[in-house]
Amino acid sequence: MQPTRERPELLEIRGLTKGFPGVLALDHVDFTLHAGEIHGLLGENGAGKSTLIKVLTGVFRRDAGTVRLDGQEITARDPADALSLGIGTVYQEVNLLPNLSVAENLFIGRQPHRFGLVRTGEMRRRAAELLSGYGLAIDVANPLGSFSVAVQQIIAIARAVDLSAKVLILDEPTASLDAQEVESLFEILKGLKARGIGIVFVTHFLDQVYAVCDRITVLRNGRLVGSKPIAELPRIELVSMMLGRELADEALHRNQRPAVTGEPLVAFKNYGRRRLIEPFDLAVRPGEVVGLAGLLGSGRTETAKLIFGVERADSGQAFVDGKPVRIATPRDAARLRFGFTPEDRKTEGIVAELSIRENIVLALQAQRGWLHQIPRGKQEEIANRFIKLLDIRTPDAEKPIGLLSGGNQQKALLARWLATEPRFLILDEPTRGIDVGAHAEIIRLIERLCEDGLALLVISSELEEIASYSDRVVVLRDRRHVRELSGAEVSADTIMTTIASH
Amino acid sequence: MIRRHLPVLITLAVFIVGYLICLAQFPSFASTRVIGNLLTDNAFLGIVAVGMTFVILSGGIDLSVGSVIAFTGVFLAVAIERYGINPYLAFVLVLGIGALFGAGMGLLIHAFQIPAFIVTLAGMFLARGLCFVLTTDSIPINAPAYGQITEIAFVMPGGGRLTFIAIVMLVTFAAGIVLAHFTRFGANVYALGGNRTSAELMGVPVGRTTIGIYMLSSLLAALAGIVFSFYTSAGYSLAATGVELDTIAAVVIGGTLLTGGYGTIIGTLVGVLIQGLIQTYITFEGTLSSWWTKIAIGALLFAFIVLQRGLSAASLRSR
Numbered sequence: 001m002q003p004t005r006e007r008p009e010l011l012e013i014r015g016l017t018k019g020f021p022g023v024l025a026l027d028h029v030d031f032t033l034h035a036g037e038i039h040g041l042l043g044e045n046g047a048g049k050s051t052l053i054k055v056l057t058g059v060f061r062r063d064a065g066t067v068r069l070d071g072q073e074i075t076a077r078d079p080a081d082a083l084s085l086g087i088g089t090v091y092q093e094v095n096l097l098p099n100l101s102v103a104e105n106l107f108i109g110r111q112p113h114r115f116g117l118v119r120t121g122e123m124r125r126r127a128a129e130l131l132s133g134y135g136l137a138i139d140v141a142n143p144l145g146s147f148s149v150a151v152q153q154i155i156a157i158a159r160a161v162d163l164s165a166k167v168l169i170l171d172e173p174t175a176s177l178d179a180q181e182v183e184s185l186f187e188i189l190k191g192l193k194a195r196g197i198g199i200v201f202v203t204h205f206l207d208q209v210y211a212v213c214d215r216i217t218v219l220r221n222g223r224l225v226g227s228k229p230i231a232e233l234p235r236i237e238l239v240s241m242m243l244g245r246e247l248a249d250e251a252l253h254r255n256q257r258p259a260v261t262g263e264p265l266v267a268f269k270n271y272g273r274r275r276l277i278e279p280f281d282l283a284v285r286p287g288e289v290v291g292l293a294g295l296l297g298s299g300r301t302e303t304a305k306l307i308f309g310v311e312r313a314d315s316g317q318a319f320v321d322g323k324p325v326r327i328a329t330p331r332d333a334a335r336l337r338f339g340f341t342p343e344d345r346k347t348e349g350i351v352a353e354l355s356i357r358e359n360i361v362l363a364l365q366a367q368r369g370w371l372h373q374i375p376r377g378k379q380e381e382i383a384n385r386f387i388k389l390l391d392i393r394t395p396d397a398e399k400p401i402g403l404l405s406g407g408n409q410q411k412a413l414l415a416r417w418l419a420t421e422p423r424f425l426i427l428d429e430p431t432r433g434i435d436v437g438a439h440a441e442i443i444r445l446i447e448r449l450c451e452d453g454l455a456l457l458v459i460s461s462e463l464e465e466i467a468s469y470s471d472r473v474v475v476l477r478d479r480r481h482v483r484e485l486s487g488a489e490v491s492a493d494t495i496m497t498t499i500a501s502h
Numbered sequence: 503m504i505r506r507h508l509p510v511l512i513t514l515a516v517f518i519v520g521y522l523i524c525l526a527q528f529p530s531f532a533s534t535r536v537i538g539n540l541l542t543d544n545a546f547l548g549i550v551a552v553g554m555t556f557v558i559l560s561g562g563i564d565l566s567v568g569s570v571i572a573f574t575g576v577f578l579a580v581a582i583e584r585y586g587i588n589p590y591l592a593f594v595l596v597l598g599i600g601a602l603f604g605a606g607m608g609l610l611i612h613a614f615q616i617p618a619f620i621v622t623l624a625g626m627f628l629a630r631g632l633c634f635v636l637t638t639d640s641i642p643i644n645a646p647a648y649g650q651i652t653e654i655a656f657v658m659p660g661g662g663r664l665t666f667i668a669i670v671m672l673v674t675f676a677a678g679i680v681l682a683h684f685t686r687f688g689a690n691v692y693a694l695g696g697n698r699t700s701a702e703l704m705g706v707p708v709g710r711t712t713i714g715i716y717m718l719s720s721l722l723a724a725l726a727g728i729v730f731s732f733y734t735s736a737g738y739s740l741a742a743t744g745v746e747l748d749t750i751a752a753v754v755i756g757g758t759l760l761t762g763g764y765g766t767i768i769g770t771l772v773g774v775l776i777q778g779l780i781q782t783y784i785t786f787e788g789t790l791s792s793w794w795t796k797i798a799i800g801a802l803l804f805a806f807i808v809l810q811r812g813l814s815a816a817s818l819r820s821r
């Protein structure tokens with residue numbers, strides 16, 4: 001310990017190195033966490049953030065380097081070992097255990113017990129108490145899987161917070177939370193910080209970084225780029241540290257374009273389903289981007305599911321090219337050349353054991369029928385084209401997709417639908433969990449797709465972003481389409497006030 | 503609440519309906535004699551099924567149990583009759599061997615990440631092979647202890663006998679219920695079946711639990727072997743072939759998901775009783791070949807698997 005520091009060093013990582021076949025995920029990385037500090041760990045998709053965390057908590061064995069906790073050298077053998085050292089973690093891809101009750105998820109491995117028997121009543125009481133600190137009043141005896149992804153995420157956080165005596169690690173914990181939930185998470189983090197716990201926070205939301213972090217460490221391609229107190233790091237410098245290049249401000253903004261005119265490609269009249277979404281009218285023209293904005297649970301995803309036939313409409317009529325059509329199942333929608341990238345990609349999208357190539361051609365192959373196998377050469381060509389187009393970080397197309405970093409998996413899923421060359425594409429949170437660089441890429445890609453005459457419906461929680469690329473924005477509230485903004489009205493401010501107005 | 507217990511409730515309903523059908527045709531089904539026999543005849547199946555439920559709940563499978571039952575019988579016959587070992591000592595020895603055997607399989611499954619299917623298939627051949635190494639004959643067991651133990655029984659009103667081995671089965675089920683639902687080990691078993699990776703990241707001792715599960719399964723298979731040897735009073739290398747499949751069927755009919763994570767021990771008891779009921783019905787009927795038991799169980803099994811698919815799809819959609 002250095003006496004010159006005002007706060008003691010809690011966690012000291014030196015020269016940490018970890019290679020996977022074909023990639024050096026961490027290359028002599030140093031990282032220092034102080035007690036009572038919220039430390040942002042940032043970097044592009046595939047930079048090595050999750051790997052750093054997993055090596056630290058014993059999921060992976062390190063190739064070289066040392067880790068000190070409170071000055072003592074430690075090596076966590078497995079995650080259980082890390083927990084017993086006082087390091088609590090929410091891993092990026094963990095959804096806890098859907099088949100166990102909420103209470104069991106919170107207390108597994110440390111259930112209160114007497115004479116070897118778990119005291120279920122006591123455990124549930126404590127679980128309910130723990131969650132009430134997060135404003136969550138739910139029946140903790142119910143299985144975790146019966147709750148929404150956002151609630152599950154809060155439970156995962158509550159569990160890790162409760163377990164972390166010294167260090168709390170959160171790997172993209174806010175991906176499925178709404179603004180208010182994020183706010184209450186931050187309150188809790190500040191409380192922990194006051195108690196002297198060191199917090200490592202991984203996220204792609206820069207606003208959140210500036211809202212809570214004291215210090216930031218940036219990784220790029222497995223190497224340490226730098227570590228600075230937040231006060232000395234303006235946003236633009238942070239972004240260029242992450243990307244290793246200057247990101248022009250306009251990269252995030254769409255060029256001004258004239259309003260799209262012409263006949264709608266798809267149109268829905270009085271389309272709805274009881275208890276899911278109130279009947280709505282919606283039309284999208286070729287080359288047009290329509291945004292769906294609103295809070296979590298306002299009916300955005302429900303609208304998308306109805307349109308794609310995941311749910312069946314019980315009122316209204318759908319039209320394609322002006323002719324009435326029936327969309328009762330996703331197959332019907334696919335036959336009409338609709339595409340849909342769902343929000344919950346973790347569970348609904350990837351086939352982890354298959355290669356990137358196989359994942360990318362999956363939808364196209366399904367569309368063609370399994371008897372008409374796409375020739376191998378053609379598959380490779382498609383996969384390589386999208387790997388390049390979307391800048392998917394991988395040594396080659398044959399790597400199992402499960403081994404890619406989280407953000408790169410999402411890009412591959414986007415590629416899967418683009419490969420089917422849809423006429424109408426629905427993107428549910430296309431940039432969630434995707435880094436700034438890829439963010440800009442995806443927005444540019446959306447523009448390019450429009451120029452080719454694709455009709456797009458995009459759902460996003462990021463208002464700035466949705467305002468920047470949409471021709472029109474439909475605002476939803478309480479499962480109703482409340483207002484449609486177009487032309488000059490399309491701005492983050494108007495969207496915000498529309499959401500907030502009564 | 504109802505939704506969560508739906509599979510067990512359906513199993514129970516099937517049993518009750520089945521019982522009523524039997525009763526309508528053969529009024530003697532109401533007698534405690536028939537009920538006592540139902541429990542006694544299926545005691546060994548019930549005991550292995552408890553262990554198998556844990557294995558399947560954890561997302562695994564144990565194909566070795568039939569062979570372990572046969573090995574236990576042969577070992578007891580040889581030890582008691584050829585070497586004159588005290589029967590009670592022989593019981594303890596064989597239970598110890600069973601536990602070690604299972605622990606070994608669990609260790610292989612965990613340490614080398616080999617599918618349970620493969621490891622226990624090897625275990626199945628190994629145990630069966632060991633029987634033949636000990637003896638190829640059917641050896642009767644005449645030890646007086648056997649006679650004494652089989653004599654123990656509660657006489658129920660109506661003349662039915664609740665035998666010692668039936669009691670052993672019921673106690674095993676009671677212990678299984680406590681272990682599954684009221685201990686940390688039980689929670690860990692469900693966790694493993696829910697998602698192995700998540701369980702590991704959450705700090706569940708995956709290795710210890712895996713070894714424990716297969717150890718329990720083989721231990722109970724050995725116990726079932728002892729019970730089976732009371733029942734047949736002999737040890738024979740070819741005994742209990744295919745019992746592993748009957749056991750898996752009982753567990754699945756009892757509402758446990760073959761993919762792991764969901765199910766109950768009590769459901770397995772009902773599953774075992776349903777199989778016993780079909781068997782008894784066919785014996786009473788007299789004209790049907792006993793192979794009809796297999797056909798009926800096959801049909802039921804199929805119906806239950808389809809039903810489970812439907813249920814889990816429905817619960818996903820209702821979210």
Ligand SMILES: Nc1ncnc2c1ncn2[C@@H]1O[C@H](COP(=O)(O)OP(=O)(O)OP(=O)(O)O)[C@@H](O)[C@H]1O
Pocket residue numbers: 020021023025043044045046047048049050051052092393394403404405406407408433
């Ligand atoms: N189990 C694994 N086997 C092989 N390669 C892996 C494995 N896990 C990660 N990698 C590789 O290591 C690199 C770093 O991945 P990591 O998951 O740490 O990125 P990340 O910074 O967390 O990115 P993201 O923001 O997308 O989550 C990537 O190139 C990834 O493909």
Ligand SMILES: [Mg+2]
Pocket residue numbers: 049050051092171405406407
């Ligand atoms: Mg990551």
